[in-house]
Amino acid sequence: MATAADLAPGQAWSYRGAQLPSSRVVIGRIDITGATTVASVSIVDAPLPDPETGALAPRLVEHAPIAIDALLASLLRREGDAPIPEGFEGGYRVWRNAFDAGQGGFFTLGVEEIVRMFQTALAPQRAAH
Template identity: 95%
Template sequence: MATAADIAPGHAWSYRGAQLPSSRVVIGRIDIAGATTVASVSIVDAPLPDPETGALAPRLVEHAPIAIEALLPSLLRREGDAPIPDGFDGGYRVWRNAFDAGQGGFFTLGVEEIVRMFQTALAPQRAAH
């Protein structure tokens, strides 16, 4: 299992339960948030629903803050370095401002569970007839 010393901004990792072989976690920032260390990550090629069809397609989760205790067991293998994706900095700033104001939190789920949560939340809603 990865340790906190193994991860740094710019590292790309494969993760447990990835539904697409190309899906990776890219570490963007690591912060101390109160008593918890939080890794802010992007999830590249996350299989998320197309808003129109609902079909799963590789998409980018620009920013997800995850408690380090939840992230580390998810990480399988470091796959080298990767650029921090466009959109990460804006998402990070919005989260950090909300967190500092007492209005933002962080995930305590593993990466696979976070992707599944996004799949459910982003699935097109069908109108009842």
């Protein structure tokens, strides 16, 4: 099992419960925020709903801040290095500014649960008739 010392920006990892074999976590940054270490990651090929059809398709979660312990519990194996996705830095800056102002948090769920939460949040809403 990986430890916090094993993690570094630019690493790609497989994770428990990935619904697509190609889905990976790419580490963008690691911040020590008081008593907690937070990893900011991108999730590549996350199976997320198409906004119009609702069908799951591989998409990018540009930025997700996650407590290091929750991330470590999710990781399976390092799959090499990967470029940090475009869009990560903008999402990170928005989160970090909110966090520093006391208005942003981070996930304490595992990566699989975060993906499922995004699936629910992004599912097309059907109008009631």
